[in-house]
Amino acid sequence: NVYEGSIKDKNGLPIPGATIAETGTKNVAISDAEGKFRISSSSRDLSLRISFIGYETTTVAIQNGEFNGSITLLESTENLDEFVVTALGITREKQSLSSAVTTIGTRELSDVPQTNLINALSGQVAGVQITNGSSGVGSSSRIIIRGENSISGNNQALVVVDGVPISNEQITSDLFNDGANIQEVDFGNGAADINPEDIESLTILKGPGSAALYGARAANGVVLITTKKGKKKPGIGVSTSSLLTFDGLLTLPDYQNVYGGGSNGNYSFQNGIGAGVNDGGISSYGPKLDQGQLIAQFDSPSVDINGNPVRGGDVISRTNPDGSYTPITPTPWVSRPDNVRDFYRTGITSQNNIAISSGNENGGARLSYSNLRNEGILPNTDLKRDGIALSINQQLVEKLRVDLFSNYVNSRSGNRPNLGYGYENVQYGFNWTGRQTNIASLRDYWQAGQEGLQHYDFNYLWLTNPYLTLFENTNSFNKNRILGNLALTYDISDKLSLRVRSGLDNYSDLRKFKRAFSTNRRIYGGYREDQVKFSERNSDILLTYSDALNSKITYSVSAGANRLDQKINYSYTEAYQLALPGIYTxxxxxxxxxxxxxxxxxxxxxxxxxxxxxxxSSLFLDLTLRNDWSSTLPEGNNSFAYYSGGLSYAFSDDIRLPKPISSSLVRFNVASVGNDTDPYQLNNTFQFNQNYGSFTRVTNGTVLNNPDLRPERLNSLEAGLELGFWKDRLLADLSVYQNTSINQIIGRPISTSSGFSNIIENGGEVRTRGLEASLKALMIEKRNFSWNLGVNFTKYISEVTELPEGVDQYVTGEASVFAGSGGSNSVFYIARKGGRIGDMYGSGFQEFEGQTIFGANGLPIQDGKLRLLGNYNPDFFMGLTNQFRYKGIELGFVFDWRSGGTIVSRTKALGSTSGVLQETLAGRETGVIGEGVMNVGTAENPQYVTNTTSVPASTYYNNFYDRGNEASALYDASYLKLRQLSIYYDLPMAWVSQIGFQKVRVGFVGSNLLLFTENPHFDPELNALQGRNITYGVEDMSYPSTRSFGFSIKTEF
Amino acid sequence: FEEINTNPNSPEAIGPQFLLSNVISVAANENTYTQGFRLANYLAQYAASVEFERIDRYEMGSNAQYWNGIYRLLNDIESIQTNPATNEAYNAVADIMKAYLFSQLTDMWGDVPYSEALAAKSGVYNPAYDTQEKIYLDPEIGILALLKKSAATLNTTGTSIQGDMMFNNNLEKWRRFANSLRVRYILRISKRMTDFSELQALVDENELMLSNADNAVVPYLSSAPNQWPMSQSALGLYQEHRMTLTVDSVLKAWDDPRQLVLYKPTQKSVTDGNPEFKGLQNGLNRETINGRGINLNDISLFGAIFRDVPDGVDGQFMQYSELQFALAEAVARGYINGDAKAYYEKGIAASFDYYDTTIPAGYFERPNVALNRTDDLTKILTQKWLSLISNGHEAWFNIRRTGIPALTPGPDNLNDDKYPVRYLYPESEQAVNNENYQAAASRMGGDNINSKVWWEK
Known part of the structure; x- marks a missing residue:
């Protein structure tokens, strides 16, 4: 009996390459280019199992030889789970893996296309935590899998493209906000260069067990990217996708709109440096707004000394030879509730992609071009990216196969915003901008007759016109990157194959920083060029032998070798002052x-x-063994081994389970992974200081290196259970794990009086225990309607279980909270034995029985003692994904919930000090009586009673929120976000084919549409960048985060 | 592998002169700008803040950056002294800088890590704190012993140094600087001393600074990055430093032309065509200033040398004038024999000369200036005070020791109307050296800004 049929997708397009197997026999057929197949069987009653990657496997029953021949396969993301691409690019059945993996398909990645690939993972995967930088499109995103294993390492997951690691590092410029130099700029992380449309699937290998084969950097987990390949398909396929999104503000500090700038209720502009009434001050305790008052302001009309009309802030033109000023005509003193909101503009991002692919029996090729154009929400900030990707997969001759992926990306920007604490961050400036200020009137940012020489502002002491900052003081970059890999596979025999592969990742990034004349702190402007060159090469060879002992036992063994070479060049040259204005060379x-x-x-x-x-095919055993030799460790100690073993067992095949259970799997995995360190940690060298005139200056570094370092080790244990219910309509996946990190190489802070501030040493043990659970349910499946629900849950706690010999606590880092000279206002991250990683310590006020103690002056008494402020890690986080389908319409959304964690906010501290925030209205007219106690006894015999001393609001807020009191600027970092929303509609085939297309899909998409959180001022998800590091748990004058929505159209023809 | 992991960016070995250049120039800038101008000028009431500089209201903080910076320089000194290319002269000069830097530490914080400090390479990561008494008087390693020994070495050595932008490698000047520092520190701890024969011997040997040409100062340069930082800072920061009522009243009482160099007439008075100087009371907050109707446009700013030119001032350690005032005080207190008036007038003359100002005729005879044996100490120490402007915390140390000039804490001070006498230990010491920190803090009577150090008690 011969059965003929054809296999199509739901749009009626043929599916070539599908496998048609008669169950219970060895009869198999493959569908051809037109989707047709032919299968013969000895039976007239049989069932055919039709499977193809990316589609749901279907079983078709044939009775009495009756078969209508037409079979439709439905697209599925679930099916991707059955096969996953694992370490070294090897595709394996998921159930054979002993460690947790999660695969994300094209849909999750591209339904709501993200400008930074990493952000597409937010809320989607149990155990994965994504945090964003705060400078909008182009910011760095950080990916942490299963918490932080290392006390002081970077803890980020390794990103691998087609089996070869690429750089996801953030090589920041050497910028420090020390009050005199250029403030920090976020130029993005490496993985952001990968175009999501070039990705077939993305697999997260969570545990070090499944990562043992990528070497030390994979100890924090791996993000495995598999690129799209040309598929076997007749002719040339063209697919396009376009997306246009609009970004608006999701958050903005909650400003008060009752009092304007000034002090003690008084203000009047004269020259912006103190000649008027409080016009040298920048706080917002001035006259009440909207009372019909007329007050001279920087944008009030005036005349120059020749009588021509100018603005009040055109001070130079208004200065008479004797030093006096021409008069200003007062204008209404009114509130401007939206002055900051209106400064921001609607960001526009377009992403376009076109891909051409073709394939035949011997392989395929795919070429794609993508571009991204973004105009940021801050005026004159942008990001542009163009990428070309080529992949070729070809059977060259019999037995020899070549796989190539190469990607060229150019990303660039005319201006990336400055971050951190200081006027170069315009959001900082707005905290010092009186609420009456018409910010829009600063747009014409040069003073009359002073173009290029002197900017125009409401204050010339501390700030710089925000438009000047963004339009003249630009931070541009231009980065060219080539990454790719080439692999040759030779099938020596049916059972033995050899693969040789080489991958490279090279980029060069030129950054230019311009500062105009009259910039505060830079009256002569400045110009600086930074050059970053990065190169990494990985070359490997792998020999694999696979065979079956008998019909029940199959096995495979592989052996290989790898060499990694990494080189980073970083340099900068700076003209600290310019000779001529406006020329940046x-x-x-x-x-x-x-x-x-x-x-x-x-x-x-x-x-x-x-x-x-x-x-x-139900019990699987996995063993791996690896040894590395690293140049960064001392000779004799530079070799370290890795081991892992795993067992997985699909027990429903052997054990009778209750009926609803349709599939089952238990997993166990143990692994031990070694790690090296950064270059040049063994011997101390001297550092150059800038010359003093002609004297060369050299000084000791602050870190004492260690020639006796040993490799680090991370041991992990993991167990997992997967159950499918009701024919796998409900899939549950539960993992528990313990990671123990020992012999960590840490830069332990020591007393600076020892001559050094840190010593590099092995020591410390951190134990992370965690639980991840996910549920996927096909809630409803009807012919025209379906609903897929996914829930994932993550909880982990990292504890310090051991500290170096003789150390009772260990400072893992420090985030500065700026104060004037003499102050020392830092948040210290301190690991105590038994304490959690992420515990933050800082100073606050003296307390009696938990109550703040106030002095006789009615102000809280500062206490320099360090106390626990909180922990920056969440208690748990959850994601919720939903996918509805009704006829041709699909609706998807993702919620993201983070619970717990503390954030120290500098926006809160500064905005309350300056008086721009809503909460500083309390007590403006009546004075503030601080909540706490005061001592009416003596210092020796204190007697505490409720504080009754009233102080003026400005004095109170100035002291209470003084930047040294970290304890008074804390927020709970919990939030609930509607992370993604997408509605897609597949145009009916009938229409589409008339215009020559095979598929047209249009959609509405949105990101970060809703945010629920206790703190009214900023998005708790954003992290600060300080010095050269991302800083956790400290909010440092972050920019507003954005809400995006837009339209997407995808076609195939 | 070893080749790959050899740091190509910086040297493992270096000649001592490059380290010495670093120690001298960094210490001079720190002392004069970050410490002197930005902090101590408020404590000594040369400067008053209009809003942000809370040290003017005695919110002191820990000044951790200076603590860390000093120990880092002391580590450079260790590297000079253990350098294979070092010699007697480098060792002695390094010891002088070491004595100076440790005196800064102990005078600002009290007990500090000393004998166990700087030994990270030998595995001492949490050094114990030594008492101030030991730091000054230990017969082997105390500050006074170090200075005496290095002055003696420099008298006899045949070796030489390089890299010294302060004295241009002149070892005689270093010797005179060392001996002058001995005078400074003997006076510093004079309340705790009974025998001043060492001071008498120093005077008798005449191995002290001879004139302003021997001043221990490092000029700022006209070119970045070695410019006087205040010439490049935000305008607001400069305007945070106002002439004080204290200095205004003293200069007016003396009718002293140094006022023209140190401060500027108020903007308002210049516009009005009648330039005059006006000081602001220390320790006022913004509301009080406004509530009193004070017009900040009619308050004097610091002089042009502090703002308008990048090389208008020097990085300072010690001037000849300070030495003369110290000797005048020592005579007046009967520690040594000599002519207080002569020392006093030489000190004043040197200070005028330092600021390129001519002494007005009859200045020394003015009743507020001339010594008359009734309030000589006040006059000597007030003149000395004025000469120490921007010289780190030296004026503050003198005020703490002598109470002269008598300063009144400002109305909005945050220290219960008490004059602060030390900085808090760095918060990082609580975190990384807690046991030793606690021991020192309790020995000193608590880690607070009102715990007096040994020499002040």
Whole structure:
């Protein structure tokens, strides 16, 4: 009996390459280019199982030889779970894996396309935590899998493209906000360069067990990216996608609109440096707004000394030869509730992609071009990205196969905003901008007759016109990156194959910083160029032998070797002052150039072997072994091994389970992973200081290196259970794990009086225990309607279980909270034995029985003692995904819930000090009596009673929120976000084919549409960038986060 | 592998001169700008803040940056002294800088890590704190012993140094600087001393600074990055430093032309065509200033040398004038024999000369200036006070020791109307050296800004 049929998708397009198997026999057929197949069977009553990656497997029953021949396969993301691409690019059945993996398909990645690939993972995967930088599109995103194993390491997951690691590092410029130099700028993380439309699937390997084969960097988990390939398909396929989104503000500090700038209720502008009434001050305790008052302001009309009309702030033109000023005509003193909101503009992002692919029996090719154009919500900020990706997969001759992926990306921006604490961050400036200020009138930012020389502002002491900051003081970059890999696979025999592969990731990033004349702190402007060059090469060889012992036992063993070479060049040159205004070159320097150049280089050689045995396709055993030799460790101690073993068992095949249970799997995995360190940690060297005139200056570094370092080790244990119910309509996946990190290489802070501030040493043990659970349910499946629901839950706690010999607590980091000289206002991250990673300590007020103690002056008494402020890690987080389908319409959304964690906010501290925030209205007219106690006894015999002393509101808020009192600026970082929303509609085939297309899909998409959180001022999800590091748990004058929505259209023809 | 992991960016070995250049120039800038101008000028009431500089209201903080910076420089000194290319002269000069830097530490914080400090390379990461008495008087390693020993070495050595932008490698000047520092520190701890024969011997040997040409100062340069930082800072920061009522009243009482160099006439008075100087009371907050109707446009700012030119001032350690005032005081108190008036007038003359100002005729005879044996100490110490403007915390140390000039805490001070006498220990010491920190804090009577150090008690 021969049965013929054809396989189509729901749009009626043929599916070539599908497998048609008669169950219970060895009869198999593959559908051809037109989706047709032919299968013969000895039976007239049989069932055919039709499967193809990306589609739901279907079983068709044939009775009495009657078969209508037409079979429709439905697209599925679930099916991707059955096969996953694992370590080294090897595709395996999911149930054979002993460690938790999660795969994200094209849909999740591209339904709501993100400008930074990493952000697409938010809320989608149990155990994965994404945090965003705060400078909008182009910011760095950080990915942490299963919490932080290392006390002081970077803890980020490794990103791997088609089996070869790429750089996801954030090589920041050497900028420090020390009150005199350029403030920090976020130029983005490496993985953001990958175009989501080029990605077939993305797999998260969570535990170090499944990552043992990528070496040390994979100890924090791996994000495995599999790129799209040309598929076997007749002719040339073209697909396009376009997305246009609009970004608006999701958050903005909750400003008060009752009092304007000034002090004690008084204000009047004269020259912006103190000649008027409080016009040198920048706080918002001035006259009440909207009372019909007329007050001279910076944008009130005036005349220059020749009588021509100018603005009040055109001070130079208004200055008479004797130093007096022409008069200003007062204008209404009114509130401007939206002055900051209106400063921001609607951001526009377009992303376009076109891909051409073709394929035949011998392989396929795919070429894609993508571009991204973004105009940021801050005026004159942008991001542009163009990428070309080519992949070729070809059977060259019999037995020899070549796989190539190469990607060229150019990303660039004319201006990336400055971050951190200081006027170069315009959001900082708005905290010092009186609420009456018409910010829009600053747009014409040069003073009359002073173009290019002197900016125009409401205050010339502390700030710089925000438009000047964004339009003239730009921070541009231009980054060219080439990454790719080439693999040759030779099938020596049916059972033995050899693969040789080489991957590279090279980029060069030129950053230019311009500062105009009259910039505060930079009256002569400045110009600086930073050059970052990064190169990483990975070359590996792998020999694999697969065979079956008998019909029940199959096995595979592999052995291979890898070499990693990484080199980073970083340099900068700076003209600290310009000779001529407006010309930004290094030659135009008023003073000798200064600069620095540095090289960092490392190499790791590795050998590895791994094997797996499968019994009855239900019991799987996995073993891996690896050894690395790293250049960064001392000779004699530079070799370290990895081991992992795993067992997985699909027990429903052997054990009778209650009926609803349709599938089952238990997993166990143990792994032990080694790690090296950064280059040049062994011997101390001296550092150059800038010359003093002609004297070369050299100084000791602050870190004492250690020639006796040993490799780090991370041990992990993991168990998992997967159950499917009701024919797998409900899938539950539960994992528990323990990661123990020992012999960590840490830069332990020591007393600076020892001569150094940190010592590099092995020590410390951190134990992370966690639980991840996910549920996927096909809630409803009808012919025209379906509903898929997904829930994931993550909880982990990292504890310090051991500290170096003789150390009772250990400072893992410090986030500065700016104060004037003499102050020391830092948040310290302190690990105590038994304490949690992420515990933050800072100072606050003296307390009696938990009550704040106030002095006789009615102000809280500061206490320099460090106290626990909170922990920056969440108690747990959850994601909720939903996918509805009704006829051709699909609706999807993702919620993201984070519970717990503390954030120290500098927006809160500063905005309350300055008086712009809503909460500073309390007590403006009556004075404030602080909540707490005061001592009416003596210092020796204190007697505390309720504080009754009233102080003026400005004095009170100034002291209570003084930037040294970290304890008074805390927020709970919990939030609930509507992270993604998408509605797609597949245009009916009948219409589509008339215009020559095979598929047209249009959609409405949105990101970050709703946010629920206790703190009214900013998005608790954003992290600060300080110095050269992302800082956790501290909010540092963050920009508003954005709500985006837009339209998407995808076509195939 | 070893080649790959050899740091190509910086050297493992270096000649001592490059470290010495770093120690001298960094210490001078720190002392004069970050410490002197930005902090101590408020404590000594040369400067009053209009809003933000809360130290003017005695919110002191820990000044951790200076603590860390000093120990880092002391580590550079260790590297000079253990350098294979070092010699007697480098060792002695390094010891002088070491004595100076440790005196800064103990005078600002009290007990500090000393004998166990700077030994991270030998595995001492949490050094114990030594008492101030030991730091000054230990016969082997105390500050006074170090200075005496290095002055003696420099008298006899045949070796030389390089890299010294302060004295241009002149070892005689270093010797005179060392001996002058001994005078400074003997006076510093004079309440705790009974025998002043060492001071008498110093005077008798005449190995002290001879004139302003021997001043221990490092000029700022016209070119970045070695410019006087205040010439480049935000205008607001400069305007945070106002002439005080204290200094205004003293200069007016003396009718002293140094006023023209140190401060500017008020903007308002210049516009009005009648330039005059006006000081602001220390320790006022913004509301009080406004509530009193004070017009900040009619308050004097610091002089042009502090703002308008990048190289208008020096980074300072010690001037000849300070030495003369110290000797005048020592005579007046009977510690040594000599002519107080002569020392006093030489001190004043040197200070005028330092600021390129001519002494008005009859200045020394003015009743507020001339010594008359009734309030000589007040006059000597007030003149000394004025000469120490921007010289780190030296004026504050003198005020704490002598109470002269008598300063009144400002109305909005946050220290219960008490004059603060030390900085808090860095918060990081609580975090990384807690046991030793607690021991020192309790020995000193608590880690607060009102615990007096040993020499002040």
């Amino acid at each position: 290094l030659e135009n320097s008023r003073v000798p150039l200064r600069g620095s150049s540095q090289i960092f280089e490392k190499r790791i050689n590795s050998v590895y072997a791994f094997g797996n045995i499968s019994l009855n």
